[in-house]
Amino acid sequence: MTSSRPALRMRDISKQFPGVRALSGVSLTVRFGTVHAIVGENGAGKSTLMKILSGTYQPTAGSIEIDGAEVRMHNPADGQKLGIRMVHQELNLVPDLTVAENVFLGRMPTRRGMLDRGEMVRNAARVLKELGTVIDPNCRLGDLTISQQQLVEIAKAYAAAPRIIVLDEPTSSLSEHEAGILFGVLRKMRDAGIAIIYISHRLREVLDIADEVTVLRDGAMIETRPVAGITAADMIRLMVGRDVSDLFPKAEAVIGSPVLEVENLSDGEHFAGVSFDVRAGEIVGLTGLVGAGRTEVARAIFGLSKRTAGTIRMRGQTVAPKSPADAMRAGIAYVPEDRKGDGIVPGMSVRENIGLPIIRSLTRMGWIKDSDEKQLAKHYAKRFSIVPPDPERRISTLSGGNQQKAVLAKWLAAKPALLILDEPTRGVDVGAKSDIHAIVGELVAEGIAVLMISSELPEVLAVCDRVVVMHEGNAAKPLMRDELSEEKIMALATGEGVQ
Amino acid sequence: MNALSFALRYRVGFILLATLLLASILVPGFFSLVTLGLGLDRAATMGLIAIGLTVLLISGQIDLSGGAVFAVSGIVSIILQPTLGIGLAALVGVLTGAAAGMINGWLVVRLGINSLVATLASMLAFRSIAHWITESQPVSGIDMMFSLAISEIYLEIFTLRSALFLVAIILLHFWLVYTVPGRNLFAVGSSAMAAEASGINSNRIFFSGFVFASTLAGVAGVLQALTMNTGSPVFGSDLTVMVIAAVVVGGTRIEGGRGSALGTLGGILTIASLTTAMEFQSVPAYIQQIVAGCILMLLVVLDRTIRTRPLTGPEVPASR
Amino acid sequence: MTIVSEVARQPEPADRFSRANRTLEIFARGGLPFIIVAVMVFGALSSPVFLTTGNFLNVLTSMSIVGIVVVAMTYVLVVGGLADLSVPATIACGAILSLALQPTFGTGGAFAVAVLVAGATGLINGLLIGYARVNAIIVTLGMGTIILGIVQALVGGVIVYGADASSGDFVKSRLFGIPMVVIIFIVVAIIGHLILSRTFWGRWTTATGGNYSAAEASAVPVRAVKAGAFVFTGIASGISGGLLGLTLQAARPMVGTGYEFSAITAVVVGGVSIIGGFGSVPRAIAGLIFVQLLTNVMVLQGVRTPVQGLALGILIAGAVASDLALRRRGVVS
C-alpha cells in the first residue's frame, strides 16, 4: 500500500492566529488508496491543518503539493477544483435548503441552463442510500437532527467523488451502527484509490480503519506510523506525552435515595411514557440510537422544551419546570450536547461563562461581587485543570475539551442535586475525557445524582451504574450494571430486545 | 390543522384577497380597469425597488439606501437631458444606480461593514449628493410630452412601469426557484459560511446583490423622474421603509435564507390596494398608518406562529 | 481521585498562547477616543471658537436628548435586538403627552404619565419581540407607525403648546453652569453603564446577545431580558421626548423624526456589534461624541448642510471600517 503515489504532501506548514500559534512546521504525506488518521488532543491543530489543506485557511508558512504539483489555494473552491473535499467538524450546511440541495451545494446539475431538480433529488437519494440512511432528499435540512445532518454532510463530500476526502470527526454524533456503515463506505472508497484523511478521538476507530496514523501535539507533528503494530496506549502516549492508564475509571460511591423520578413523561412528539429514576451517588446512563429522543427527554426535564404528560419528582417533590431557571431552583443542572450552540457564550470570558447561571447569587443588591466571581472561576479552572488556566481568556479561544470543562464547571457552581450530561465527552480528547470522567466520579462520591446521555457504548458500559435504553421515543426498563453488555444494549436500542 | 397551515403558508394571498374584497365593497368601481391600472402603476415604483430588496434580503443583507439612490438616479437622468438627450440620460441615470450599488457592495464586501451600518452611511451620503448637485432645488426635464407618453396606459391597464414590474417579478420568481444561482442565493443567505465551504463565492453574490438592488432603485428612480419630468433631492425618503415592510409582509425573512418573488408581489399589491382603497374613502393619512401598521404586525405575528409550529423541538444548532 | 493528577498535563507551552500585538490592542480598544482627539485637535486648529466653553456646552446640550436614547439603544443592540425603530413615535408620545396633560396632572405628573405611556409602548414591543419572538425591526417599525398614527389622530395635527411656560424652567436651568438636560443625560448614561457592566441584568443582556440558546440553557430569563431592552428604549425615548417638549414648550407629532437613525448611528460608530453580545455604554457615547463633534466642526467651518451629510456618511463608514480592521487584528475573536 505504501507503494502507491502520494496524493498530497504538506511541508513545514505553520499557522499563526492572533494570540495562538496553531501549527508549527507540520509535514504530512498521504498516499492514494490509503486511510490516514490524524490524532491529537483538543487544540492540537488537527482541524486547522485540514482547513489549510482544503483551502479554507491559508498557511502562514509552508507548501502544499497535490498529486505531485505544488498548489496555492485561496478558498475552498480552489481546493474543490483539485478534488479535495472536507467533512467539517462543525456542521457546514445550509439549514434553509433541502437535503438534496445541500448535497449538491456549489455544483447543482443543470439542464438547458435551468436547475435539474429531478436529477439532483435522484442522485441525492442514491448517495444517501449508499450511506445506509433513509433521509428524504426533499426535506428541509434544518428540520433534521444533528446526526442526520452529519450524514448529509458526509453524503455531500462523498457525492462529489473526490480524489482526496478529509473527515474531521465524522462519527462524533453518529451511532455505532451508522459509523459501521460509514466505515464500509470508506473502505470501498479506499479500494477505489481515493486518499482518505480521518480525524477522530475514538482511537478504536482509528485502529479499525486507518492504514497510517499521524500524531499532533501542541501544533507540532510528533510522528507518522503505520497502524499495523501500534496500540491505543501507544497513540495516547504520543498524544499526551506520557501514559494514561485507566481510560474509563469507575468511581465507587454510596448509592442513596432517589433524587430524580420521572414517570410516564411524554412530549407528544419525540418520546412517550418515559419512566426512570436516578438516585444520589448513582450514574444512570441514557443511551440508544441516534434520534431515539434522549436529548428531548433531557431538555424536557430541564424545562427547555415542552412536556404534555407525566410527572417529574425531585427529592420526592413534584416539580414542573417551565424554564431552566425553574429547573435550576429544583436542583437540576444540564450540560447540553451542542456545546457551541447551547453551552457557551463565545464572546464572554471563561469567568463570565462559569458565573452565568448563578450570577444572581454572586450579587449584592444586583451588584456583581467581582472578587467572589473571580474566586469561583479560579477555583474551577484549577479544579478541572482548564488550559490555559487564565479565567479572563475568552472562552471561544479554548479548545473543545477545555470549553466542555468550563461548561461543566458552570453547572457545578450551581451546586445541583442532579446533573444531566448530554454527550459530555463528544469530540473531547482522551486526556480531557479522562478528566471529565474523573470529575463525574468525584461528584457522585459527593452524593450528586448523574444522568448521562451517551452514544459511546464503551463509555456507558464503563461508568454507568444502570442504563436506560431508548428506542424511538420509548424507554426500556433500566439494565443493572451486572447485566450490562453491548449486545443487550444494542438489542434494546434497535427495538429487538424484549422488555 | 392542514387547512390552517395552508392558510398560514399562503397568508399574503389571503390578506390580499381580503383587502381586495373589502376594497370592492368600500370603493365603487374599484375593479374597473382604470382603477386597477392606476393601483398597479402606483405599486410599480415600490415594486421595482422591492424586487432588488427581495434578492438582497434573501442573501442576508439589507439596503437602506434605496430611497436615496432612487432620488439621485432620477436627478441624473433629468439634468443630463439637455446634453445627452432623454434616452441616453436615462441610461446614465440607471448606471448611476448601479455605481451606487457598487459602492454599497464595496463597503460591505471589501471593508466588511455590516450592511445595515454601511447602507445607513451611504444613504446619508447619497442623499447629500442629491442635494448637492441640485442645490436642493427640484430640476425639470426638457420635454413634458415625453412624460405624458411614458405614463400612457396600454391595454387599458398597463403602464410601462407596471408592465416592467410584473415581468421582472415573474423573471425573479423563475430565477429564484429554477436556477442554480438562485438557489445559491438562498444558500448564502441561510449560512454564508457553509456556502463558502461548498465553493460558492458568497462575496461575489453579496456584491452582485447590492448592485442589482441599487440598479433597480435606479430604474425606478429614472422612471419616476421621467413620468414627473422632475428630479428632486427629497424624492423617495419614505420609500425604503415602506418597501422593506412590503417585502417582509410577503414572507421574506429579514435575516436571510427565506423569501419568494410571488410573496413580494403579494406584499406590494396588498399595500398598494390598501392605500388606494383607503384613499378613495378619504381616510386621513394617520388612520391609514394605523391600519397599515396593524396589518404589518398581524402578518409577522402569523408568520411567527407558522414558523414555530413544526419546530417545537430545539432549534437546530447548525442553523446558527 | 488520583486519576486527575495522573492525567493532568503540563500547561501548554507558554509561547503558543501569546497575547496579541499590544499596540494594536491598545488601538483596537482606544481607536475611537483617538479619532475623537484627532477631530478635536483639528477643530481647535481650524476654528477659534471651537475650544470655548460655550461651544462645548452647545455640543453637550445638543447630544443630550439623543444621548438618552443612545444609552438605551445600546442595550437593544447588545441584547441582539437589532434596533428600535419606534423611537420617533415614542419621543412624540413623550413630548406631546408631557405638554398636553399638564392641565390635568401638573408638570411633574404629566411628565411621569408621558414616560409611563412611552414605557408601555416599549413593553408591547418587548413582549412581541422577546416573548412572541417576532423580528425586532418589523415590530418596532409597525408599532412606530401605529403609535404615531394614534398620536396624530389624538392631537389632530395641531401643535401642542405647554400650558405653563415656567414648566420648562427646570429643564433649562443650570447646575454649576451645566445645563439640566446634560446632567440628566449624564445620570442616565452612568446608570445605564453601571447596569450593563456591573449588574446581573447587564451580564444577562450580554449573554443573551452573545448566544441566545446558551443563555437560555444557563437559566437566564432570555425573554424578559430581551423585552427589557425595549422597555428601556421606550422609557428613555419617553424621557427624551418629555425633555424635548418642556424645552421647546411646543410639540408636534413629528418631533422625534430622525432620532432613531442618529441613535443607531452613534451606537454602531461606537463599535457596538449589531449582531449582539458585545458593546458598552461608554463606547456608544464615544460614537455619539464623535458624530456630534464632527458635525460641530463642520458647522463651525461653515460647511453646507448637503456636504455635511456626505462627509458624515463617509466618515461613519470610515470609522466603522477602521474600528473593525483594528479590532480584527488586535484582539483574538
Add this chain to the structure above:
Amino acid sequence: KTVCYVTAADSHAYATPANKALEARAAELGITILSLSQNFDAQTGTDQLNTCIARRVDGIILWPLDPQAYIPGLARAKQANIPSILINSPMAEQANAFIKSFTGPDVYEEGKMAADSLSKALNNEGAVVIIAGQAGNGTTIGRVGGFTDRLKEAGSKIEVLDTVNADFDQQKALVASRDLITRFGDKITGVYSNDDTMARGFIDAWKEANPGKPTPPIVGINGQKDAFESIRSGEMYSTIVQSPVEDGKLAINTMNDILSGKDVGARLPIPLTVVTKENVESVEPAF
C-alpha cells in the same frame, strides 16, 4: 359636484386649519370634497392626481409640494377636462398652462415683506442669519428668494452671514441656532426665520447662550399665537400673518366660481399683514 382636494398633509399646524376651513366652506356651497393627503410626499401627490382623474371629479384643488413634479398630472387633468387650481404654494411657470388659478399667500412676496421689515428694524445695515425651512421646498425657495432679492434690489447694506436649513422644525432650529451663535457671536444683528416656529428655536438658543441679553431683531412668518406673545415681550421684532382659514376658504370659493362658469383671476393672493409691536393687539393671530 365633487372636488378632489390633494392636500399637503392632514396633520399639520397650518394645513389642518386650512383643510378644515376649506371643507367647511365646501359643505356650505354644497360641494363634496374628496380629500387626499400627500403627507408631505410629492410623489404620493402625483399618484393621487391620477386617482382624481380616474374618478372623474369635477375639479381639482392641489397643494403642490414641488414646483414641477405635478405638471404631467395637471396636463392629464386638462386633457380630461377637469379644471385644476393650486392652493397655498406656487409652481413653476410651465404649470400655468394647466391651471385655472393659484390662490394663496405669495411666499415670494412674504420674503420681500420680511426683508423690508428687517431692514427697517436694522436701519438698513448689519449682519443677519437666515433660518430657512426644508431645502427644495417651494415655500422655502420663495421666502428665501424674496428676502435676498429684495435686499439686493434695495441695495441694502445688510449682509447675510449664513443660511441654514432647519426644516420648519423648532428643535432643529434650536440646534442650528446654537451653532450660529457660537460661530458668529455678537456679529449677528438680525435674524430672518422662514417661520415663527423656527424663530422660537433661535430665541431659545439665544437665551441659553446670552442669559439676560436682549435678542437681536427677529422676523418670522405665519403669525402664530406664540409669535404674537414674543412680539409683545420684545423677543421678536415682527411676523407676517398668513391665515390658513383664509387660504382654505379662498381656494374653495375660487373653485366654486370656476364650477359655476365664472372667470377667475390667475393669481388670487390672500391678505398678508406684517405684525409688529405697534399693531399686535389689533390683529388676530393665524393659529
